[in-house]
Amino acid sequence: MRQIRAAYVARARLAHPDLVGRKGLDVMRSLNEAWAVLKDATRKAAWDEAHRPPGSTPSGARADGADRDAFRPFWTGAMGPAPGRSSGSVLHFGIYDGWSLGEIARRDRGYLIWLRDRPEAEALRQEIARMLDPGAEEPQAPRRGGRRR
Numbered sequence: 001m002r003q004i005r006a007a008y009v010a011r012a013r014l015a016h017p018d019l020v021g022r023k024g025l026d027v028m029r030s031l032n033e034a035w036a037v038l039k040d041a042t043r044k045a046a047w048d049e050a051h052r053p054p055g056s057t058p059s060g061a062r063a064d065g066a067d068r069d070a071f072r073p074f075w076t077g078a079m080g081p082a083p084g085r086s087s088g089s090v091l092h093f094g095i096y097d098g099w100s101l102g103e104i105a106r107r108d109r110g111y112l113i114w115l116r117d118r119p120e121a122e123a124l125r126q127e128i129a130r131m132l133d134p135g136a137e138e139p140q141a142p143r144r145g146g147r148r149r
């Protein structure tokens with residue numbers, strides 16, 4: 001709500017009739033009406049109901065599941081479909097969405113180096129390390145305790 005209010009205030013300054021004259025009057029009227037709808041829960045619910053896309057449910061989800069990717073960033077899957085020879089775990093995020101780690105290793109090892117240190121790839125970290133350096137030994141677990149004297 002704080003972001004909505006900040007955007008409203010910024011836009012209102014650009015359209016306020018005292019600052020920009022008569023040309024800002026219609027814009028200011030529409031901004032004031034929009035703000036009145038947003039801050040009143042009953043009016044907002046009525047507006048949402050009236051402007052819901054066809055085929056969607058009241059919760060906002062589409063009945064056919066078409067909006068399951070609505071909240072994913074626009075770059076997700078930007079590299080296109082996977083080339084086809086998959087090996088290893090498959091990513092379900094980022095520009096290589098749908099690609100296996102083996103396919104990414106063949107196409108873009110630099111991405112794996114970058115991805116290895118990202119928090120979203122923590123579960124894949126050991127597999128990425130094996131892809132980047134197949135001959136490396138598995139790191140040993142640290143020993144507990146010290147030497148006796």
